[in-house]
Amino acid sequence: MSRMHRARLTADASAGTNHDKAQRRHGRFRLLIQLLAAAFFNGYAAGFLRGKIFTGKTKLLCVPVLNCYACPGALGSCPIGAMQAVAGTRSRFSFYVLGTLMLFGTVLGRLLCGFLCPFGLIQDLLHRIPTPKLHIPRKIDKILRYLKYAVLVILVLLGPVLSAGTLGGGDPWFCKYICPAGTLEGGIPLLLKNETLRQAAGFLFSWKCGVLLTVLLGAVFVSRCFCRYLCPLGAVYALFNRFALYQMQVDRARCVGCGKCDPVCPMALDVRKEITGGECIRCGKCRAVCPVGAIESGIRQIAPNENKE
Amino acid sequence: MRNCGAAARGLSARFTEQGTLMKLKTKRILRLCCILAGAACICVGIRRGECTVILQKAVKICLECIGLG
Structure with a gap:
């Protein structure tokens, strides 16, 4: 082997090692931000211990990520939950939530999904489990991505309005039938700590656990499957992503x-x-x-x- | 012929550059409009009393969210 060839191989190996180091450093940095964000949005640790939710005034602020306000630790409101809460009243549509999402979406776009969303973090961690990974064919993948827009329009925006009477009282369809974050972050911790709530669990809770399990299993085999196909908040931010700051x-x-x-x-x-x-x-x-x-x-x-x- | 090709490529590059610059301008305008509209929507929402609705919902356990209907 000539000296030049050896030098080139050493340089390539060194560049490759530096490169791997840069990748690992970025991965650790991102994981740290995600963990800090999850802790920040769910900072009421006493809630998990007591099985009670936070009732402070900060809950009138919407966090910019999918974080259920029924989570014992949640310090702010979920924008999707808040949107449905207002849609189910006589107001029919929440300008406050829309405005919040517009501001965050325009500035950060889907950086919020990649770095700050606690449910995104859970999916990322699950995907690290060493299993064979599923590759969704491109044509099917492209069609399935429109599903989250249908979830946004039908379940989040129309559902509470359609199920409301003249005085309001609409059901939050997405939260009630789909949202896995609510089950994982809110339902399970609260039911574990509250006997009364456990006794009230019925078919709906089983259904939601089934949805949660499907999403979590899906995340093991398909990275960020919930974000790709079902997340209504991702659908909103996707609209702003092209021109976000x-x-x-x-x-x-x-x-x-x-x-x-x-x-x-x-x-x-x-x-x-x-x-x-x-x-x-x-x-x-x-x-x-x-x-x-x-x-x-x-x-x-x-x-x-x-x-x- | 060769000069025509080069001129056409140069013109095409300029149009692409102009097209990209226009896209940048459009994006900037869209961003500004969205930020202003977002701020306006928040004010409208506060005025309509939506924050009260959200707070009232958020400080009670959302039975629908946790699967108790």
Whole structure:
């Protein structure tokens, strides 16, 4: 082996090791942010011990992520729950929640999903379980992604309105029949600590546990399956993602087309084409894995010769 | 012929650049509109008393959310 060849191999190995280190560092950083966010949004630890929910005034603020307000630790309100609560009254629609989502969505887009959502964290952790992973065919995947918009319109917006009488009293359809975060973060901890609530559990609780189990199992085999196909909050933020202040982009001049970004994407995107779209959760895994630093993120203008759409 | 091709590519690049710049401008306008509209919606919502509804719901255990209907 010539000296030049040996030097090149050493340089490549060193670059590869540095690269792996950068990936691991990014993974640890992101996990830390996710854990801190989960602790921040569910900071009322006494609630878990006593089996009671927080009743402070901060609950009139909507947190920007899917975090059930029935969770004993929740310090704020879930925007989806809040939207349904107001939709089920004579008001029929919540401008307050809409405004909150517009502000967060415009500034951060789906960075909220990638870094701050506690239920996203749970899915990410479950996906780390070493099992064979399912690859959903692209055509089916594309169609299924529209399901979350149907969930948003039918269950979140229309359901409470349709089930309400003239004086209100509408049911929060998404929370009642689907939301796995409510079951996991609220239902199970509360029922474990309250005998009265346990006695009241019936078919609906079993149904919700079934939905929760399906979503959690799904997350083991398909990364972020709930975020991709069912989350109504993800659907809302996806609408803002294209023009949100925080963006990710591919520098086409630097990109060598190695394809290392696609397999690591938790949303199974064609990173070079779809990174600026509504489905990217801005987790940054593709940027961490890119060997030539062609993927950038942050709050900056896209230069004219970059990322031609 | 070769000059025509190069000119066409240059023109196309300029249009792509202009197109991208227009997209940037549109995005900026959309962002500003959404931020202003979002702030306005929050004010309207507070005025309509939606915060009271949300707080009243949030400080009681949401039986629907936890599967007790």
